[in-house]
Amino acid sequence: MHDESINPANLSQSATEPATEQFDQRIVRALETAPRPQIPANFAARVASELPARPPVTLTPTRYGQNAMLIGTVVTLIALLVLALPSTGHAAFGLLESLLFAEFLALALWLTVWRYGLR
């Protein structure tokens, strides 16, 4: 039971008016009197029998990330080879090649770690 008058703003007024307070208490008592509905004896079992079937849980994990990494590694390797062939000696190509090489190493390392379950 909430310990609160039905009209808290008028508490002092209610205290001076026993009839009003009594009336408030009757309302609260009526509100707090919960109905007692008749529940069928087999209600819980009936609900359980109506439960929809759960969709089967997928146990095969998806490997989208791993596949993307593999593709990325191959693409980087090809790019490295392509850049290595002309060997123009331009500084920009050297920088790009270094970046791609670093990326290739990172991907190869990530794949190795993932493969051996060290992550």
Add this chain to the structure above:
Amino acid sequence: MQTDLTFEQVVRDHQDMVFRTLLRLTGSREHLDDLAQDVFLRLYRALPSFRGEALITTYLYRIAVNVAQDEWKRRRRDDRTHISLSDDTSGWEDRLPHPDRNAEQQLEEREFQQAVEEQLQQLSQVERTILVLYHQEERTYEQIAYALNMPIGTVRTHLHRGRKKLREALQQRQTQERRATCTTNQ
């Protein structure tokens, strides 16, 4: 199978609460079983996404209120009168014991209870719901706010307004009854 058995236990543990809340929110025993079943089926469907940020009881109140709202909408569509709580010959008021009161007082209390029920149904849906959850179900402001998805301040406002309306309606009703009695006596 195990899930069904566990859920059956959940139903058994909460069925009283769901039935009495729905009964008072809808004001009718009509389709009460179906509505309660709908509440539990919705709970079952929602369980995979239930994150446990609230008690399952509080979550159930939320679903029960939604089901009651759908029922009110359905009734508005059907535009048909519903059976009052007190129309039922096996009304719950009759089964409430008053061992320390005489028959006249019991009758008076029963009539008053009936008047409260009738006036409760005259309130707006949200006011009625908040009054039922607060007084009958003894929920806190926070729990009611969660169940109705509204700020606590709004819950307080509706609660205060609902009580005021109920009080005024009952006082007005009593005044009218007294006048009618005086007229009959003269």
